[in-house]
Amino acid sequence: MHGPDAAGPSPFEASAALRHLRMTVMDWMRDAIPDFASLHPRHALQAYQTDRKVWPMRPAIFFDCDGVLNEEPGGHGVLGPDDVRLIPGAGEAVRAARDAGYLAIIVTNRAQVAKGFVTLAGLEAIFARIRELLAQDDATIDAIYFCPHHPEQTPGGAARFQIACECRKPGTLLFRRATADFGIDLGRSALIGDSLRDIGAGCAMGLRAYGVHTGYGCRDVERYPDQAPPVPDRMFSDVREAVAFCVTHRAIAEPGQDVWAERKTDSG
Known part of the structure; x- marks a missing residue:
């Protein structure tokens, strides 16, 4: 369950390794894609998928x-x-x-x-x-x-x-x-x-x-x-x-x- 004050990690964050991978990927996206935060989400993620195939x-x-x-x-x-x-x-x-x-x-x-x-x-x-x-x-x-x-x-x-x-x-x-x-x-x-x-x-x-x-x-x-x-x-x-x-x-x-x-x- 994900919302304000929801307890427990998300399924994607079930292990330290996955947490580290997620943060590494998101940091790369912000650094590598100009104006990442303002992009249409689909466009930002497609750019990431095309340029940097790290996870499926x-x-x-x-x-x-x-x-x-x-x-x-x-x-x-x-x-x-x-x-x-x-x-x-x-x-x-x-x-x-x-x-x-x-x-x-x-x-x-x-x-x-x-x-x-x-x-x-x-x-x-x-x-x-x-x-x-x-x-x-x-x-x-x-x-x-x-x-x-x-x-x-x-x-x-x-x-x-x-x-x-x-x-x-x-x-x-x-x-x-x-x-x-x-x-x-x-x-x-x-x-x-x-x-x-x-x-x-x-x-x-x-x-x-x-x-x-x-x-x-x-x-x-x-x-x-x-x-x-x-x-x-x-x-x-x-x-x-x-x-x-x-x-x-x-x-x-x-x-x-x-x-x-x-x-x-x-x-x-």
């Missing part, structure tokens, strides 16, 4: 959580382990993604923490339940990245998390952290979400951004009152169908393919 970069599927893997309960959302109900086929989808060589990574907004409905310890219990239910289908999540923030000042909430941030989707900070932690090849990766906030974050990262009709069904256009909302590259009935498409159409996500060129072609 892996594709990933980034999953939203509520409304994609587990049911969206409405109200204040999932507030405890007993609220977690997997969407049918979610475990099969995660297993299929990993069997096909994708990392399976959850990126989720958890404003319930900022609003005082869930503690960080309670959130850990929720994530543990999600992992437990997925494991019943032999499915494993490689990492969970979460944002506990919300910009509104809520009485009785956790004031230190009631801030504007870059990690709350459609912000991209959590995706950038995951990319650095795991050496993800964004050009061969995808996002699956049920909210236009998910789609906006995926597009900003250069990912293929796929929507599902479960949860919000990417109908939350009211979140974009002053601008055109982001548009999913494709819509699917559920996460199982979306992952099946990723797996069976891997040729469009092989090295050398340009996701933006594909979007331009698809849009006419």
